[in-house]
Amino acid sequence: MTVFFGVGGALVVAMLMLVVRAALGPSVYDRILAMNSLGTKTVLFIALLGFLQGRPDFVDVALVYALVNFVSTLAILRMVENARLS
């Protein structure tokens, strides 16, 4: 259990660094890259959260978040390239 708390702390620190890069990022592509990596960290953190609470069923939520993260990254890229979504 203590190991899981340590992993959660490390993931939170990594996510904070990525948020700083997304806030600073000179170009829009830096921001998209940081948010994509942040989404991956979030998937790991949700999966870990189930283990922390003793209810590992939360991995379903992590699976759905992984799907949404991929689609949202591609949608934002398409919007940046075309300046519209369709």
Add this chain to the structure above:
Amino acid sequence: MSAPAVVSGVLLGLGCFVALTSALGVLRFPDFFTRMHPAGKSDTLGQTLILAGLAVAAGASLVSLKLGLIWLFLTLSTPCSTHAIARAAWIDGKLPWSKGGGEAAS
């Protein structure tokens, strides 16, 4: 401590190291294409190690099967999205950083 706990602890520790160093790389590297490199590493090696550590901690059950599915989907999807971001930036005319301070000729 039992053997699975030790194995999962080692895997989780290595995954934390990779995740932290890659986030530091994304924060500190000088331009977009170099930042792409640690981001891709955290998206493959870091998540593989952490998900493997969680699966070992869960044991052989439905939870570890779902963790395996998450790993499979992330391994398929994150190279696609990283490639899409790099291609979009290249088409937009961004050039890689070079040591002389200016931008490299393509």
